[in-house]
Amino acid sequence: MKTQEQFYKSKQWESFRKVIINERTDADGFVHCCSCGKPILHKYDLIVHHKQELSDSNVNDASISLNPDNVECICFSCHNKVHDRFTAGHSATFKPVKKKVYIVYGSPCSGKSTWVHGVATEDDLIVDLDNIWQMISINDRYTKPAALKSVVFQMRDAMYDIIKYRSGKWRNAYVITGGAMKGDRDRLKQRIGADELIYIDTDQAECLKRINSKGLNEEQKVQWIQFINDFFDKFQPDELSD
Structure with missing residues (x-):
């Protein structure tokens, strides 16, 4: 049984992540951010994001943590926005x-x-x-x-x-x-x-x-x-x- 931190450091996640990136690389050689549509030029800017957020209670469920339909490729800046880090505190x-x-x-x-x-x-x-x-x-x-x-x-x-x-x-x-x-x-x-x-x-x-x-x-x-x-x-x- 893995915690979230252990999962994101695992070879299993890294292999899954590489497959997702390879599958979603466009003809121009780049993965495009699913939010802003721009090509992600550097691998440290490329986040494979879980749509259903992972927790210690579901991270060991492969149908959630390793499900291609539950992940999207997104750039770091848009990933922050997805997690409401830009706008929290400025709305009702x-x-x-x-x-x-x-x-x-x-x-x-x-x-x-x-x-x-x-x-x-x-x-x-x-x-x-x-x-x-x-x-x-x-x-x-x-x-x-x-x-x-x-x-x-x-x-x-x-x-x-x-x-x-x-x-x-x-x-x-x-x-x-x-x-x-x-x-x-x-x-x-x-x-x-x-x-x-x-x-x-x-x-x-x-x-x-x-x-x-x-x-x-x-x-x-x-x-x-x-x-x-x-x-x-x-x-x-x-x-x-x-």
Whole structure:
């Protein structure tokens, strides 16, 4: 018997999900969102959504959890709308919505911040270490004086506590991190009670290419090339259960 969390990490679900995606890929090579109709360009944006919501009481019923007629392919933004995360609280039919916490991880220059800013709304909380560095000094987000390091990490940890205890009236929280090591991701997930990890899977060559668009000086470029190479040298993918 599996819980929802165990089910979504299982090889059974991953195999079913791949079959659904393959079957619903159109002639242009993309799956189109069943809500907005737009092609879903990145796999981390593609949600195979259960029309009848899963719970621990029905997740082991294959006629619900593994039924092709009970799933639809939808983009991340539309998936939020389906779950009423955009509109709850702004209508007469308000119902409480559980705060959702996402850990968004990947290599430097993979597009983590860009993706988050594309899906988050004004009521969502974003924790981005680079933005904290920029916020507390005269420097840009790529310049990180050692004298400020302890302050930056204290501020980050305070934000983690806000998320852990679900303090405030925010809807979703997005925690942007490197997360090359699986153990580090697992510890962070447990620490803040995250619901889901989203891997921005831009490849190494593209991440290195993007360095030239960041406006870095030569010293910074060398440093960020090393950051990217270190990430891919250390990267450990998540393992699927049976």
